[in-house]
Amino acid sequence: MSQLIFELSQHGRVAKAQQPRPSSQKLTLPAHLLRQDEPNLPEVSELQAVRHYTNLSRRNFSIDTQFYPLGSCTMKYNPRGVHKLAMLEGFLHHHPLSLDMNSQGFMACAYELQEMLKTVTGMKGVSLTPMAGAQGEFAGVAMIRAYHESRGDTARDEILVPDAAHGTNPASAVQCGYKVREIPTGPDGNVDIEALRAAVGPNTAGIMLTNPSTLGVFEQKIQEIAAIIHKAGGLLYYDGANLNAILGKVRPGDMGFNVMHINLHKTFATPHGGGGPGGGPVAACERLAPFLPTPIVIKNENHYRWSTEKDFPHTIGRLSAFMGNAGIILRAYMYARLLGPEGMQRVAEFATLNANYLLARLKKAGFTPAYPTRRASHEFIITLKTEAKELNISALDVAKRLLDYSVHAPTMYFPLLVPECLLIEPTETETKEVLDHFAEILIKILQEAKENPDLLHNAPYSLPVRRLDEVKAARELDLTFTKNTGPDTA
Amino acid sequence: MNAIPKNLKYSKSHEWIRQDEDVITVGITDHAQCMLGELVYVELPEPESSLELGQECAVVESVKAAADVYCPISGEVVEINEAILENPQLVNDDPYGKGWLFRIRPFENDFKQLLNAEQYTKQVASEAH
Numbered sequence: 001m002s003q004l005i006f007e008l009s010q011h012g013r014v015a016k017a018q019q020p021r022p023s024s025q026k027l028t029l030p031a032h033l034l035r036q037d038e039p040n041l042p043e044v045s046e047l048q049a050v051r052h053y054t055n056l057s058r059r060n061f062s063i064d065t066q067f068y069p070l071g072s073c074t075m076k077y078n079p080r081g082v083h084k085l086a087m088l089e090g091f092l093h094h095h096p097l098s099l100d101m102n103s104q105g106f107m108a109c110a111y112e113l114q115e116m117l118k119t120v121t122g123m124k125g126v127s128l129t130p131m132a133g134a135q136g137e138f139a140g141v142a143m144i145r146a147y148h149e150s151r152g153d154t155a156r157d158e159i160l161v162p163d164a165a166h167g168t169n170p171a172s173a174v175q176c177g178y179k180v181r182e183i184p185t186g187p188d189g190n191v192d193i194e195a196l197r198a199a200v201g202p203n204t205a206g207i208m209l210t211n212p213s214t215l216g217v218f219e220q221k222i223q224e225i226a227a228i229i230h231k232a233g234g235l236l237y238y239d240g241a242n243l244n245a246i247l248g249k250v251r252p253g254d255m256g257f258n259v260m261h262i263n264l265h266k267t268f269a270t271p272h273g274g275g276g277p278g279g280g281p282v283a284a285c286e287r288l289a290p291f292l293p294t295p296i297v298i299k300n301e302n303h304y305r306w307s308t309e310k311d312f313p314h315t316i317g318r319l320s321a322f323m324g325n326a327g328i329i330l331r332a333y334m335y336a337r338l339l340g341p342e343g344m345q346r347v348a349e350f351a352t353l354n355a356n357y358l359l360a361r362l363k364k365a366g367f368t369p370a371y372p373t374r375r376a377s378h379e380f381i382i383t384l385k386t387e388a389k390e391l392n393i394s395a396l397d398v399a400k401r402l403l404d405y406s407v408h409a410p411t412m413y414f415p416l417l418v419p420e421c422l423l424i425e426p427t428e429t430e431t432k433e434v435l436d437h438f439a440e441i442l443i444k445i446l447q448e449a450k451e452n453p454d455l456l457h458n459a460p461y462s463l464p465v466r467r468l469d470e471v472k473a474a475r476e477l478d479l480t481f482t483k484n485t486g487p488d489t490a
Numbered sequence: 491m492n493a494i495p496k497n498l499k500y501s502k503s504h505e506w507i508r509q510d511e512d513v514i515t516v517g518i519t520d521h522a523q524c525m526l527g528e529l530v531y532v533e534l535p536e537p538e539s540s541l542e543l544g545q546e547c548a549v550v551e552s553v554k555a556a557a558d559v560y561c562p563i564s565g566e567v568v569e570i571n572e573a574i575l576e577n578p579q580l581v582n583d584d585p586y587g588k589g590w591l592f593r594i595r596p597f598e599n600d601f602k603q604l605l606n607a608e609q610y611t612k613q614v615a616s617e618a619h
Contacts, residue, residue: 167556180546413554419525470553474530475578 071423122253136261226256
């Protein structure tokens, strides 16, 4: 392991050129709020700082360096042309407190993005303010709650969630004060309709669904589900995590959903995870649109302005300062504009084609799909249950070994209901050669498992750190560096 | 094959139940701990709280997954196993012994919903599709 930047620190060393100029303004904070001692910051030269972080960045596994088939995360390429446009001087140096009359360019982009998202989702209103998928979910469920309460319909205290759902779904429901009831999945990967019927009742506020589901299959009975929920007075929430599979092809609004979020950092190719802040716009049908979080860009003739609480008296309120992550909104807008309606359909077509091609290749090579009778959506699951039993290797071992072959591991052990699973999502931005290469690596790893399972048990070999003790890390979590004792481990 | 002791009762959601006079002890089965892998965190119900049948009442978390424990019978919590809060590994090492979760005084002696060892064995087998 390399040293921490704190360990490089020498007292009194400074990078003067990078220091902020002392302000001429006098601090007006009360004396008791001012700190007495100096903060414990690393004291290094400019070159030391540059070298330290450049070396760390070279250890990144990222979409720019490696294939990254992380299921349900849609790790697609972030087009450079989009970055270039979003980094035009006028956008880059624009201050969020500028007056509306000086922000018309950015507001036009945000307004157009709102309109485009309405079109692709089949919804009536969009708010761009949520800063991530989970915040979009929170907004959507809060809107469901606000809707029921606005009608005096306060007995509804339960949200239904299929057992294959993303963990954020039940978490969002609980955050909004709901009880969660889990609905089982049938052997074909669809929601168990009979169990759903039995669970739905006068206390059902709604259901949260991802379609295609996290099992990598399209929920075929979605219309029947929508009818059951709506008949009981409940609402349908669409988790947009897997929107890439149906972009421009199927609209959640047409499937009967009432409110949803869209992950700009997935479907609309903005940087993802540690690579950049997220964006989780929320879209709603006519009944729920009045409750959307503010602000929203409103267009009057050729003038754009931010909405206020007066425009949306029923709004659930603000979720972020200003309007979400402005740079992400710009990138998503440029991406959508460059694709156009036809390009968006091609995204869905190639995302599903790539997944199905890879699934077919792996199936032929002897891997077991979790749902062999189903066509994949944009992602699919293979289960290593048999291999685990016969060869004594786990999905974790395969995932770790993949790293040695310079491929990021797929999502593993999720969804929870499939044992020893890998959830693989290649996305539309990979070539056939990359998919073939990945399939060959997996086949090779399976061969290694047959010949020498210990090779997998001890992987990875080629990374800065070997197999980490995840159990110890979770049980004895220690992220604190203290000046006196230093880090616990070398 | 995971152990499924004959003298216990089971729920479909992989809890085991042992009846000792007027108090029952609840834990998760050997099969459940095996599916989860090494536990890193356990959350237990508040002592003296009232639980309803089917209510989420505890959480067991491994590096792979966090799973809810559902209350297999309505009643009042009379004791929780504090040892596993400190050392979740006990649930993995001894799920039917030192790894018990909590004790409950049932509101009524209604065990109809529960499975016997034979029925639970069948259920585990049928889940392994």
